Amino acid sequence: xxxxxxxxxxxxxxxxxxxxxxxxxxxxxxxxxxxxxxxxxxxxxxxxxxxxxxxxxxxxxxxxxxxxxxxxxxxxxxxxxxxxxx
Numbered sequence: 558x559x560x561x562x563x564x565x566x567x568x569x570x571x572x573x574x575x576x577x578x579x580x581x582x583x584x585x586x587x588x589x590x591x592x593x594x595x596x597x598x599x600x601x602x603x604x605x606x607x608x609x610x611x612x613x614x615x616x617x618x619x620x621x622x623x624x625x626x627x628x629x630x631x632x633x634x635x636x637x638x639x640x641x642x643x
Contacts, residue, residue: 558587559642562595566633572599575641584643592638602629604636614638 558579564572576591596603604610604626614620619639624631 558584558591558640560588560591561639561641562591562599563637563639564599564633565635565637568634571633574598588638588640599636601631601636602627 559575559577561575563570574595576594578587578591604622607626610620610626622636
């Protein structure tokens with residue numbers, strides 16, 4: 558599984574990275590582990606999965622984490638997660 562994480566600010570891509578996980582773990586565990594890894598890499602607090610975020614991710618294989626998903630303040634518009642290969 559490969560997941561692409563992107564940070565957007567003022568309609569511009571500020572940072573991005575791809576996390577690959579070839580383990581035999583479940584899809585959910587791979588996604589949570591990748592999100593934890595990217596938050597460490599980008600020095601972010603872990604976002605909260607709101608119901609709307611979960612539904613968007615289930616429907617499209619991608620989701621946006623905005624300020625509503627973070628407890629601490631963020632200096633960008635949103636963090637986007639996108640599954641590019643399963």
